[in-house]
Amino acid sequence: MSRPSSSRPCSARTNTGNLFPSLQGFVFTEKLGSGTYATVYKAYKKTGGRDVVAIKCVLKSGLNKASTENLLREIELLKKLKHQNIVELYDFQWDEKYIFLIMEFCSGGDLSRFIRTKRTLPERVVKKFLKQLVSAMLYLREHNVAHMDLKPQNVLLTSSSNPTVKIADFGFAKHMFDGDKESVMKGSPLYMAPEIICQKTYDARVDLWSIGVILYECLFGRAPFASKSFQELGAKIWNDKPVELPYGVNVSEDCGDVITRLLQRDPDKRITYEELAKHSFIDIEHSPSSSSLQKAVSVVKDAVTEDTKGNYSNAIKLYCESLEYFMPAIHYEKCENKKEALRKKVKEYMNRAEELKKMIRPKKDSEMRRSVSSDPMEELLDLSKDDEELQAALKVIKAAEIEESNEEYEKALTHYELGLKTVITYLKEDSNSRRKKLLSKQAQVWMSEAEKIKSFLDVSHLNTNDTSGQEEMEENEHLQTGTCNLQ
Numbered sequence: 336m337s338r339p340s341s342s343r344p345c346s347a348r349t350n351t352g353n354l355f356p357s358l359q360g361f362v363f364t365e366k367l368g369s370g371t372y373a374t375v376y377k378a379y380k381k382t383g384g385r386d387v388v389a390i391k392c393v394l395k396s397g398l399n400k401a402s403t404e405n406l407l408r409e410i411e412l413l414k415k416l417k418h419q420n421i422v423e424l425y426d427f428q429w430d431e432k433y434i435f436l437i438m439e440f441c442s443g444g445d446l447s448r449f450i451r452t453k454r455t456l457p458e459r460v461v462k463k464f465l466k467q468l469v470s471a472m473l474y475l476r477e478h479n480v481a482h483m484d485l486k487p488q489n490v491l492l493t494s495s496s497n498p499t500v501k502i503a504d505f506g507f508a509k510h511m512f513d514g515d516k517e518s519v520m521k522g523s524p525l526y527m528a529p530e531i532i533c534q535k536t537y538d539a540r541v542d543l544w545s546i547g548v549i550l551y552e553c554l555f556g557r558a559p560f561a562s563k564s565f566q567e568l569g570a571k572i573w574n575d576k577p578v579e580l581p582y583g584v585n586v587s588e589d590c591g592d593v594i595t596r597l598l599q600r601d602p603d604k605r606i607t608y609e610e611l612a613k614h615s616f617i618d619i620e621h622s623p624s625s626s627s628l629q630k631a632v633s634v635v636k637d638a639v640t641e642d643t644k645g646n647y648s649n650a651i652k653l654y655c656e657s658l659e660y661f662m663p664a665i666h667y668e669k670c671e672n673k674k675e676a677l678r679k680k681v682k683e684y685m686n687r688a689e690e691l692k693k694m695i696r697p698k699k700d701s702e703m704r705r706s707v708s709s710d711p712m713e714e715l716l717d718l719s720k721d722d723e724e725l726q727a728a729l730k731v732i733k734a735a736e737i738e739e740s741n742e743e744y745e746k747a748l749t750h751y752e753l754g755l756k757t758v759i760t761y762l763k764e765d766s767n768s769r770r771k772k773l774l775s776k777q778a779q780v781w782m783s784e785a786e787k788i789k790s791f792l793d794v795s796h797l798n799t800n801d802t803s804g805q806e807e808m809e810e811n812e813h814l815q816t817g818t819c820n821l822q
């Protein structure tokens with residue numbers, strides 16, 4: 336809510352002798368940086384918990400019509416936007432000299448500086464940042480907001496260890512509904528989608544291109560159109576050549592695919608927001624967010640219900656599905672104690688899933704052999720001596736039984752299914768009544784074995800390992816060493 340500052344325009348002197356602006360209720364401690372129309376300071380609240388904030392101070396006298404519009408737009412938009420990956424605007428005030436935007440403080444600096452200090456970022460870290468940026472972008476799309484000036488300088492980091500990224504600087508942002516077009520040139524050429532320059536009309540898809548450029552720069556240390564002169568930059572923009580990954584780099588196929596699809600010059604060929612959210616490199620549904628834990632709890636509740644009802648196969652699937660939400664929930668949790676408590680709980684659920692897997696595992700050797708020796712297979716083979724096709728099918732099933740007892744489940748299932756195909760046709764036509772009776776009884780047994788194997792195979796490979804701790808450790812190691820991807 337806007338409310339005028341009661342403070343008189345005055346200033347405090349810094350260590351270096353420069354003047355800080357002054358705002359009642361806050362102590363300015365440090366200059367964080369300055370942009371086109373504002374300077375940003377670190378400050379803390381005099382009252383309460385002395386919360387640290389960032390205050391963007393806009394000198395009113397420096398505002399022309401365009402920058403006033405930018406600022407008002409930024410305030411209007413930021414007031415409405417609340418997302419874990421968007422810098423929050425707490426309040427705004429003004430006095431005779433300045434307009435103050437009191438914002439969430441991000442102590443890790445901006446992504447541009449972060450990349451420069453590390454040269455390149457490892458794919459694991461880039462993937463985490465990208466998921467967070469995409470999550471913010473999807474939220475912006477839901478609110479019909481296009482940022483229009485996404486670049487590493489406008490992406491802030493919450494801290495230097497285990498950082499979260501947040502989108503800042505909504506000075507150029509605009510309410511844009513699907514199909515809306517814009518024709519004014521805005522943004523920074525290195526990060527600007529080609530259609531802004533080449534076609535002069537564009538829409539919210541320009542942000543997808545900029546995300547692609549940010550991703551490229553994080554991985555390779557420079558923007559795809561990085562140039563030594565404006566002429567060179569112009570030539571690269573006005574070109575039909577597809578953007579290629581630098582020679583000799585080592586990125587996963589998924590990662591390469593998402594960069595290439597974001598950096599499509601033609602916006603109609605560019606990946607859409609929906610496709611991006613579902614892309615296997617991003618998989619927003621299973622990305623750490625404030626709702627991860629809620630989703631995990633809801634899935635695990637269903638698992639327990641199925642478990643209680645004795646539907647073990649379903650229960651295992653749901654326990655494992657809950658892990659897909661528990662892991663991002665653990666990543667999202669900042670408090671170490673809570674993380675540990677969550678891990679303990681997850682371990683209990685996953686132990687139960689493993690226990691159930693053992694329970695539904697098809698019979699092992701001794702039991703199986705007993706049923707093999709007691710089954711009338713030998714009699715059936717004898718009754719089918721004059722029928723090569725049925726003999727062959729029965730031998731295939733016999734092999735399946737042995738494979739099952741040896742726990743070669745995939746092979747056993749294939750052979751059960753193959754043999755049963757023939758057996759079933761005989762059941763319809765067989766004139767030998769003794770054989771038909773025996774065959775019919777055994778077919779039931781084999782079908783039920785095949786079903787058991789199928790439902791076991793369906794869940795046996797499902798993951799019950801919580802790797803969140805390992806992942807966090809590796810990520811931190813990477814960040815500390817600043818691993819380089821260009822070899």
Ligand SMILES: Nc1ncnc2c1ncn2[C@@H]1O[C@H](COP(=O)(O)OP(=O)(O)OP(=O)(O)O)[C@@H](O)[C@H]1O
Pocket residue numbers: 367368369370371372373374375389391422438439440441442444445488489491503504506
């Ligand atoms: N909330 C914040 N927390 C910490 N640092 C911040 C915050 N907001 C801005 N900064 C720092 O202040 C610098 C200036 O920010 P600002 O938004 O005014 O301009 P800019 O994005 O650098 O430039 P321009 O507005 O010209 O695009 C940023 O680059 C960043 O380093």
